[in-house]
Amino acid sequence: MQGDQSRYDAIVVGSGIGGLVSGGYLAADGRRVLVLEQHDVAGGNAHVFRRRRKYEFDVGTHYLGDCGPDGLIPAILSGLGVRDRVRFRPMDNAGGFDRIMTPTATVDVPAGWEPYRHRLKQAVPEEADRIDRFIDLAVAVATASRAGLLGEPMVELFRKSPQTMRWSRRTLGQALDHCGLSAKGRTLVAAQAGNYGAMPDGIGFAEHVNIMDHYLRGAYYPEGGGQALVAALVEALEAYGGELRTRCAVRRILIDGGRATGVELADGQRISAPLVISNADYRRTVLDLCGGAAAFPADLVARTRDAVMRSAVVAVYVALDTELPGLPNANIWWHDSDDMEGAHAAVQERYERDGTMESVPQLAFSFASIKDAGSPAVCPPGHSNFQIMTGCPPGYAFWGLEGGPVDGEPYRRNPAYLARKRQLTETILDTAEKVLGPFRDRITHVETATPLTNERYIRASGGTPYGMATWGGAGQRPDVRTGIEGLYVVGQNVRYGSGVGGVATGGVAAASQILGRPLLAEVYAGTVLGDASRLPERAPDWDPLAVSRGQARQRAKGLARIG
Structure with missing residues (x-):
């Protein structure tokens, strides 16, 4: 096994928003920080992907709240010196940023x-x-x-x-x-x-x-999409002496004598650090990366193994060669019944009885081409770019599988998986046309992401972007500090909640614990740890997706571009 004498003050496993925020604050404090990401780009659920050199789809950044002058998200960015590097476009906060639709009511949420x-x-x-x-x-x-x-x-x-x-x-x-x-x-x-x-x-x-x-x-959307937010955090990390390595998977978090000592990479290389922050899925952190009972008390391991994950999601990404008329700058939350809970239970019962899901009781729509209108990356002028999302039954059996991509299951060409994916895509599109009107004949691109897709790219248990539903009890979640000295956890499973705001807050909380200061209160009051004069200038062809690969891989082959 290859040794490595390089030492860091802190290693962050995973580069979602929580990991980048915690790593950025430690770097701004003068710590030598290494962030490791198994995917090609940083961002976790906040990353984007591109298709046909025309369209850029956000995976999980559909809207952000609290981004006004006194908002928490701008305050967190300000503390790192990058507040002016992310612009937030307001949605229709007066008319309604969310439109709720049921058979007998429409509510525009202001x-x-x-x-x-x-x-x-x-x-x-x-x-x-x-x-x-x-x-x-x-x-x-x-x-x-x-x-x-x-x-x-x-x-x-x-x-x-x-x-x-x-x-x-x-x-x-x-x-x-x-x-x-x-x-x-x-x-x-x-x-x-x-x-x-x-x-x-x-x-x-x-x-x-x-x-x-x-x-x-107040509801907002980051100009340039979620990757613009990720790239600003990467710029802060690297400007303050930190390092981001993408395509660099971690095999184990090293623990010796009840304290974290570093990590072992997939290629066998070991890197030492007295602090490790895991932005990886919590169940995988405890059970796999740390070795379960070899590192943690038996009751915590059992609670983690038995944890129930929140709903898995199917997302259909759609591009049209026309605009959709008459839509507000809002998300749409459509329900086929005035009794959401009853409709959800009926679908679950039908699936448990006969294994089918012939209808979807709820759909959520997010329209990037309206929220970020005019952005050259989202779509060409006159086109539309939107997502349609719904929940699906948990587990691999629904998809005709026995395991997932983390287990090495070659699911992508499995006939049962493909058949279920096609059927559910058609059902979602059929239902979406009831809400938006006909649009199928104007589709220029459509693809579907399943919970297996999510597991493949961010290794989330159950393929959910929301984390755990129960961890020993309803509503219980771990804190950022663990029982192992020098080991912290951030991300969608900790008690600060999921979503960009929740995981960013958790990232600050982890840095606060490590630095021994109330960072969130400080930055909300105006404290700035980062020195903006050290940030790189942005060239006219600045690309947040390239920046999010880390300095060593910005010009590596394989980066999809627009235009």
């Missing part, structure tokens, strides 16, 4: 809790008092959660409002029950469940309201 309250009450006026009860409770929990995030001690929050803090430990379903909302009212309140991949009984009330609060502070 920025602000009070305008949101008003729109809900307009849709179900007979439940106005129940809506008021729910929104009052949601605002109280969201306010307390944000105060805690910015440094107010939890004991003080409990002292001020014990009843509010108790609700932070209950599910969204329990809150909906408490407020007495009907099936239709529950559906309208929980319609954007695709932001976290769970039905109301499977998501914490605090997580739901914090995600809603995130978007109700």
Whole structure:
């Protein structure tokens, strides 16, 4: 086995937003940081892919919240000196950044809790008092959660409002029950469940309201797509002395005497560091990279092995040679029933009974060519670029498989897999035309990503982008600090939640633990750790996808380009 005498102060395994943020802050503090990524480009669920030299599709960056002048995401970027390198385009925050559609109601969700309250009450006026009860409770929990995030001690929050803090430990379903909302009212309140991949009984009330609060502070889309955000973080990392290596897979996280000592790469090379931050999937971190019971207590290993993942997603990427008329600058959350939970349960029951999924009860639409209108990478002028997403049953059996790509399953040409993929793609497109009107004869490109695709590229357990649903108990998730000295975890499985905002916050939290300072509160107040004068100048042909490969591979072959 080849040795390597190179030493780093910290190694980050995986280059999703959480890993890049934590690595960037450590580098800005003067630490020598190495970020390792098995894929061709950094970004995890925030990366993009290109097709036909015309279209660029975002994998997971559909919209961001809280990107206004006092927003948390701009504050996190500002702390690294890259706030001015990412521009956020506002969606229709007054008219509605999310459009909820059911058979009997349409709700355009605007920025602000009070305008949101008003729109809900307009849709179900007979439940106005129940809506008021729910929104009052949601605002109280969201306010307390944000105060805690910015440094107010939890004991003080409990002292001020014990009843509010108790609700932070209950599910969204329990809150909906408490407020007495009907099936239709529950559906309208929980319609954007695709932001976290769970039905109301499977998501914490605090997580739901914090995600809603995130978007109700204003919804935005990064100009140039998710890769522009990733590239800015890579520029910060490298400018402050850090290093990004792509196409560099980690085989093991090395642990000796109860502390992390470095990593072993897939080629056998070992690299030493007293700190390791894993942005890899949490289950794979504990069970595979760290060796399970050889490193962790037996109860934690059992809890991790038994963890239930959140919903897996099928995404259909569509390009048209025409524009779609009459659409707002908003996502569309379409439901075929006023009873979202009942429709979801019926589909699950049908699949368990006869193995079929002949219809989809919900669809989510994201229109990049509207959110980033005029961007030369998204699509040519006059064309459309959008995604259609829905959930699917968990596990490999639904796809006619016994294992996944991490296990070495050659799934991509498996006839059963291909047949299921074709059938589900056709069902999704058929259903989408009921919402948008006919568009199939104008398609110039269409492809479908399944949970197997997600597992292949980011090695997520269950192929889900949302992380764990249960980890020993509903709503429980690990903190960024582990029981192993020098080992931290970030990403969509930690307690700060999924989505760009959640994983970025978790990345700051890990850096805060390591540096022993309240970074999130500091950067929100204006502290800047990074020196923007060290950042590279951007050439006229600056390409965020090339930057996201790391300096050593920016000009390597195989990079798809637009034009």
